[in-house]
Amino acid sequence: MPTLQQHVRLYSLGLVLGLVVVPLHAAQAPATDPPPAQLEPKALEVLKAMSARLASTQGMSFKAVTTYEKPSRLGPPLAYGTVDMVNVQRPDRLRVLTSGDGPATEFYYDGKKAYAFERKDDLLAEADAPPTIDATLEAAYQRAAIYFPFTDVIVADPYKDLSRDMRVAFYIGQSTVVGDTTTDVIAYTSDSVFVQAWVGSQDKLPRRLRAVFLDDPTRSRHQVDFTDWKLESAMSADFFKPDHIDKAHRIQFAPPPDLRAPQGVKDPAEKPKT
Numbered sequence: 001m002p003t004l005q006q007h008v009r010l011y012s013l014g015l016v017l018g019l020v021v022v023p024l025h026a027a028q029a030p031a032t033d034p035p036p037a038q039l040e041p042k043a044l045e046v047l048k049a050m051s052a053r054l055a056s057t058q059g060m061s062f063k064a065v066t067t068y069e070k071p072s073r074l075g076p077p078l079a080y081g082t083v084d085m086v087n088v089q090r091p092d093r094l095r096v097l098t099s100g101d102g103p104a105t106e107f108y109y110d111g112k113k114a115y116a117f118e119r120k121d122d123l124l125a126e127a128d129a130p131p132t133i134d135a136t137l138e139a140a141y142q143r144a145a146i147y148f149p150f151t152d153v154i155v156a157d158p159y160k161d162l163s164r165d166m167r168v169a170f171y172i173g174q175s176t177v178v179g180d181t182t183t184d185v186i187a188y189t190s191d192s193v194f195v196q197a198w199v200g201s202q203d204k205l206p207r208r209l210r211a212v213f214l215d216d217p218t219r220s221r222h223q224v225d226f227t228d229w230k231l232e233s234a235m236s237a238d239f240f241k242p243d244h245i246d247k248a249h250r251i252q253f254a255p256p257p258d259l260r261a262p263q264g265v266k267d268p269a270e271k272p273k274t
Helices: 004-012 041-055 133-144 158-162
Strands: 059-071 077-089 093-100 105-109 113-118 123-128 168-175 183-189 193-200 206-213 221-230 249-251
Touching: 041 158, 041 168, 041 183, 041 193, 093 133, 105 133, 113 133
Parallel strands: 123 249
Antiparallel strands: 059 077, 059 221, 077 093, 093 105, 105 113, 113 123, 168 183, 183 193, 193 206, 206 221
């Protein structure tokens, strides 16, 4: 059984996709056209406004608290958590400091190289990186199983990512419970994931995303809460590189061999160019 640290590392350091082998003699369901999309304009307006607000800034920082479930040995799920302190400076700077129910990890991208650093054990992976945050996130996922649950919030066009393969979207109403502010609450689903989102009614910033992967038979929930938003960044280049790494033990960027993604997680739509 995976350890607590392995559960946490799955989300702080990434997801490894497993393969499902279907016997050749297995019955195949006939191909059918998907039902027409049912997208309420009000829900799309909320998503588009959030995306426009995030995409319009050259820099941002926020705190993301992620809670995710894994089935316990008794059946009902256990909750695990991580805290990410995120700094983004477009188009080519990213820093993510992760702590939680396992070892603290650090991820840096300075426009030329990506670094993954585990300070406690002095382990450092370093590699050449693509010229943008989006491409680097895709490369990190594909080549080293590094994944952040807030990726859709920091890409150049959040709406494009969030609306990919969207089948249903609807507006739920307003809430004053999340984020110490009034939020517009919407829900949307694709063929692979159902998401409920709380977006600030005034500032148009995401306050909570709650997801369930539809192919996961346990229907485990994954939730990210966003706080401490600052829509600016003027940090020096050194801020996006790890410090005190001269004597760090160098390791390869590679996925941990003993981890598997939650059922239902899909490949990114596009793979990074090599």
